[in-house]
Amino acid sequence: MLAHLKAVWTFRYFWMSLVRMDLRSRYRRSVLGIGWSVLHPIAMSGVFCLVFSQIMDIKSADWEPYGYAAAWRGYAAFLLTGMAVWEFIRNSTAMGCQALLANEAYIRQCPLPYGIYPLRTVMGTGIHFVISMVVVLILVSILKGTPSVLGMLWAVLPVMVLLFFFCWAMATLSAFATVYFHDTAHLVEVGSQLFFFLTPIMYTRKQMGQLSFLADINPVNLFLELIRTPLVFGTPAEPAVYLQGVALTAAAVGLAAGTIGWLQKKVIFQL
Amino acid sequence: MAKIELDDVSLTFTVRQNRKVTLKEYLLRGLFLQSRNPRVAVHALSHLNLSAGDGDRIGVIGHNGAGKSTLLKLLAGVYPPTAGTRDVQGKICSLFDIALGFEHDASGWDNIRYRSYLLGETPRTVKKKMSAIAEFSELGDFLNIPVRYYSSGMLVRLAFSISTAVEPEVLLIDEVLGAGDLAFQIKAKQRMREMMASARLMVLVTHEIPTLEQICNRAIWLQHGSVMMDGKPDDVVAAYKASVNAPQAAPHVGGGVDGDGPAAELKSAA
Numbered sequence: 001m002l003a004h005l006k007a008v009w010t011f012r013y014f015w016m017s018l019v020r021m022d023l024r025s026r027y028r029r030s031v032l033g034i035g036w037s038v039l040h041p042i043a044m045s046g047v048f049c050l051v052f053s054q055i056m057d058i059k060s061a062d063w064e065p066y067g068y069a070a071a072w073r074g075y076a077a078f079l080l081t082g083m084a085v086w087e088f089i090r091n092s093t094a095m096g097c098q099a100l101l102a103n104e105a106y107i108r109q110c111p112l113p114y115g116i117y118p119l120r121t122v123m124g125t126g127i128h129f130v131i132s133m134v135v136v137l138i139l140v141s142i143l144k145g146t147p148s149v150l151g152m153l154w155a156v157l158p159v160m161v162l163l164f165f166f167c168w169a170m171a172t173l174s175a176f177a178t179v180y181f182h183d184t185a186h187l188v189e190v191g192s193q194l195f196f197f198l199t200p201i202m203y204t205r206k207q208m209g210q211l212s213f214l215a216d217i218n219p220v221n222l223f224l225e226l227i228r229t230p231l232v233f234g235t236p237a238e239p240a241v242y243l244q245g246v247a248l249t250a251a252a253v254g255l256a257a258g259t260i261g262w263l264q265k266k267v268i269f270q271l
Numbered sequence: 272m273a274k275i276e277l278d279d280v281s282l283t284f285t286v287r288q289n290r291k292v293t294l295k296e297y298l299l300r301g302l303f304l305q306s307r308n309p310r311v312a313v314h315a316l317s318h319l320n321l322s323a324g325d326g327d328r329i330g331v332i333g334h335n336g337a338g339k340s341t342l343l344k345l346l347a348g349v350y351p352p353t354a355g356t357r358d359v360q361g362k363i364c365s366l367f368d369i370a371l372g373f374e375h376d377a378s379g380w381d382n383i384r385y386r387s388y389l390l391g392e393t394p395r396t397v398k399k400k401m402s403a404i405a406e407f408s409e410l411g412d413f414l415n416i417p418v419r420y421y422s423s424g425m426l427v428r429l430a431f432s433i434s435t436a437v438e439p440e441v442l443l444i445d446e447v448l449g450a451g452d453l454a455f456q457i458k459a460k461q462r463m464r465e466m467m468a469s470a471r472l473m474v475l476v477t478h479e480i481p482t483l484e485q486i487c488n489r490a491i492w493l494q495h496g497s498v499m500m501d502g503k504p505d506d507v508v509a510a511y512k513a514s515v516n517a518p519q520a521a522p523h524v525g526g527g528v529d530g531d532g533p534a535a536e537l538k539s540a541a
Binding site for chain 2: 010011013014016018021026028105106107109110111112244264265268269
């Protein structure tokens, strides 16, 4: 695995330049350009906030202790952070499906380490994640009325790095699965939509009521908690949750590395 | 030092008659129905032994579907052997499928960069070569526009210029001599000769017997994925020519269906 990572690093100029090109071509001829990735989480959260603060019972007692002047402010911060994390995981897994198929021409030409192709995808989604996190930090500061959230960065940045490796592993797994079973892309799409509602993104774990056990066994919720607790509630998550996050990432990376090791001599015949 | 060592290498493709595998096929496979879409084994290379070192200029000849291109891809490391061991030492430059793998939305200049990085260059070394590559391709201002708008001939020019801008130790070539228009072909031929002269070890797949006799000091005749003959170009070419005049039996693809040449050929050319 270390040898694989080293080989990925050797070809860094290759994938880095492709990532740069992906970014440029994604917003080619678009007036707003990269502003879209700033606008997207804000717009989504805005709509959700508007609708769900009406439908759901958001008590000011739940949010005032954390320094929010009004309940909706707290809920908006909660939603924004959750959406940013969720979008990163979802997009990495969903777009990762095409990672090997779309790069077939390179695979057929040069024996590069397979980790490069999902990395190309995840670097793209990761850059958007970083942008939306910056937006989130600014908005949460505004919603709270103080920039105190910046003091929590030390608790969040390591988790973002961890999350990056988790997403890379997820993209690798979905990339290999898609080569063998092309329906994976559709399954991921449908699955992620279901998953969205089973994950405490729009509502807190408490609001899930009897279904809250689903949040406890949900791997995505781990990352939500690790990033949300410090940013929205102002205290770092429990050390045990950090350990669980590290363990989960290690398991996912191990699985992805195992998959590459197992299939790297076979996958070319399936492309 | 450059070295090629193939020890009892076999390469078997498993393909399905229809590429698409249905849900029914997934569920019922091996239960009680005979599969209507069976897996077919195509033996592209079988029990191949080859060892070559510095100074070898190997020409590979054989019919379509004999496994020539597959052999090159195996040497390049694109296809791993399904049995046996492959050991190739030295910096490899492969000239096949070169027109593939362009980023169509990026300009010619950017594609020169991507392709060079793919071949293991760094920004510093690329910078030095950029102008030489651009000059050789003769594309001029076209390099500023996305390759999407290139003609196929221009694409091949660009690909050839980039791929041949390296100093390889092991050179693998698959009949790309017919690249671009007449003027460029002459230039390309010249460039290839220079590379062939400077590479330590070369493997050339060709149907042009005179080229082979001129350049190579060793020839290999492949048939149905195995070596029929390996030796001096004159002898091998003579034997090959003699066999072409004699009638041929179709190779057996195996795996339960009647095999035919085109199936094997299709795969090795893909």
